[in-house]
Amino acid sequence: MLKSLLSGLVLLILLGSCKTIKKSGSDADSYASYQEDLSESRISFPALDDQVEEESSQAIFTGSLAINDDLDFAMKRFVEKNRSERYYSGYTVLVYSGVDRDAAFKTRNDLYRDFPDIKSEMQYQEPRYLVKVGKYINRIEAQANYNKLKDSFPMTRIIQDRFVREGYENPNEKVDNDQRQN
Secondary structure (H helix, E strand, C coil), rough: CCHHHHHHHHHHHHHHHHHCCCCHHHHHCCCCCCCCCCCCCCCCCCCHHHHHHHHHHCCCHHHHHHHHHHHHHHHHHHHHHHHCCCEEEEEEEEEECCCCCCHHHHHHHHHHCCCCCCCCEEEEEEEHHHHHHEEEEEEHHHHHHHHHCCCCCCCCEEEEEEEEECCCCCCHHHHHHHHHHH
């Protein structure tokens, strides 16, 4: 008896706390004529012609505040630092990865046959064979070849990779070679 009284009380509280849902169709008509003037609180900007005249009348900085020389110096340092790095990080399209040597060669040959304009590269990293396409700086560049290949090779994916920089010159290596010749 106590359980039924308690459950009835809980049910009464729950039903009492619920509000009946009223459709908003009739209330929308009452707001149809609502208007509000916000012109006092809006930010106003001067006309564009006035701004152009102001900017052209200001002096162009040339002297100690110019940063062109600093930017040129920073860019030269950046280029030199990049040249001294043997590897760089980027992305490649991985077409095949597995331990089956014959499947790797078949995938590479299919790539040569079906996509002659796309250069593929096969690598062996013990114990697996990798067939890769391209060397890209970012994923967006790799996306074009990925989209071409994904229908023919469903396991294709874009992966991060490290590449050897072309034209890399190690200053320490050059010194060692000069010393060996003497």
